[in-house]
Amino acid sequence: MNAKIRRTLLVAGLCGFLLFTVVCTIQIGSTDIEAWEVTGILLDQLFAGGSGLAAGVWEMPHFQIVWNIRLPRVLFAVFCGAGLSICGAAMQALVLNPIADPYVLGISSGASAGAAWALLMPLPFFAGQFQTAAAAFAGALLAAFTVYFMAKAAGGGTLRPVPLLLAGTAVNAVMSAVTSFFIFLARSPESIAAVYNWQMGSIAAAQWKTLALPAAATAAGLAVFTLCGRTFNMLMMGDEDAVAMGVCVRRFRAEMFALCSVVVASFVSVTGIIGFVGLVVPHIVRLLAGTGDNRLVVPVSALLGGSGLAWADALARSAFGAAELPLGIVTAFAGAPFFLYLMIRRGFAGGEA
Numbered sequence: 576m577n578a579k580i581r582r583t584l585l586v587a588g589l590c591g592f593l594l595f596t597v598v599c600t601i602q603i604g605s606t607d608i609e610a611w612e613v614t615g616i617l618l619d620q621l622f623a624g625g626s627g628l629a630a631g632v633w634e635m636p637h638f639q640i641v642w643n644i645r646l647p648r649v650l651f652a653v654f655c656g657a658g659l660s661i662c663g664a665a666m667q668a669l670v671l672n673p674i675a676d677p678y679v680l681g682i683s684s685g686a687s688a689g690a691a692w693a694l695l696m697p698l699p700f701f702a703g704q705f706q707t708a709a710a711a712f713a714g715a716l717l718a719a720f721t722v723y724f725m726a727k728a729a730g731g732g733t734l735r736p737v738p739l740l741l742a743g744t745a746v747n748a749v750m751s752a753v754t755s756f757f758i759f760l761a762r763s764p765e766s767i768a769a770v771y772n773w774q775m776g777s778i779a780a781a782q783w784k785t786l787a788l789p790a791a792a793t794a795a796g797l798a799v800f801t802l803c804g805r806t807f808n809m810l811m812m813g814d815e816d817a818v819a820m821g822v823c824v825r826r827f828r829a830e831m832f833a834l835c836s837v838v839v840a841s842f843v844s845v846t847g848i849i850g851f852v853g854l855v856v857p858h859i860v861r862l863l864a865g866t867g868d869n870r871l872v873v874p875v876s877a878l879l880g881g882s883g884l885a886w887a888d889a890l891a892r893s894a895f896g897a898a899e900l901p902l903g904i905v906t907a908f909a910g911a912p913f914f915l916y917l918m919i920r921r922g923f924a925g926g927e928a
Contacts, residue, residue: 589875597653648888651785651786657878661876662796673858674854680743686715693707726738754770758770775902778846808867810827860876
């Protein structure tokens with residue numbers, strides 16, 4: 576099959592699968608709702624202004640569950656999965672390392688530390704979700720550039736896999752310690768318990784009012800990373816070749832790291848740490864698409880990552896009945912073995928793990 580046709584079919588198939596995922600995952604929960612009813616309520620609200628509800632076509636409890644409880648959560652999972660996946664694809668190209676992602680390189684932990692500070696010791700002149708998001712962004716940015724400069728210094732001015740991984744591990748440990756220190760200083764048992772649960776990752780707090788910031792951040796990241804796909808491709812050829820082709824490598828890396836931090840912080844401020852999504856999804860996409868061209872890898876990663884995290888969240892909230900399993904546990908069970916496989920494969924190939 577022609578490569579172009581194959582990739583077109585892949586994108587079309589994943590778009591269809593994403594729509595299928597949204598409807599099916601809204602069905603899943605303590606109250607079972609038929610697919611036709613979910614579809615009807617969504618179409619009625621989107622295109623008929625809720626006339627079906629006013630006419631008594633839909634039961635009010637089912638409408639509330641579908642539109643006000645499950646749909647915001649599913650959409651949040653889609654945006655979160657898409658955002659983490661495109662950040663993972665971008666970072667793997669930026670640092671020339673197949674095991675790079677926001678979680679492994681400490682960006683998620685940095686955002687978590689900043690958000691924990693805002694949650695446990697809020698500032699008087701900032702309030703609400705924006706305070707948490709701003710603090711998470713500051714922590715993510717600090718972690719990202721600390722890892723970058725530590726790895727570059729340890730590698731003699733060159734980004735190498737082992738120093739990068741070690742720097743990410745060190746920053747992860749420090750940021751986790753900072754979060755624990757904030758918890759130690761906090762006085763409210765309720766706040767401490769909330770942060771402990773939040774650290775394991777969950778989309779349970781998703782609401783319509785918390786959806787705008789992650790949606791905007793994901794859309795901006797997707798647009799910029801896709802438009803910069805050619806530059807990412809040049810960067811993957813090596814810094815010297817990229818400079819020869821007119822890329823200002825240092826400035827481009829700094830701008831992309833900052834954008835990754837914004838995208839990751841917009842989720843972590845609500846969901847806590849959800850690991851390994853950005854590591855696993857871009858690799859699966861490269862296998863499915865048969866190419867490493869970031870102009871295709873980035874948007875396809877968004878589609879696959881959004882669908883995958885929505886299904887993972889559906890599993891987390893339904894596997895144990897009324898008790899909800901933290902989403903970070905589900906993604907860790909799936910992603911950690913893949914991470915080890917990549918390290919072993921790199922080692923056996925004679926490269927640095």
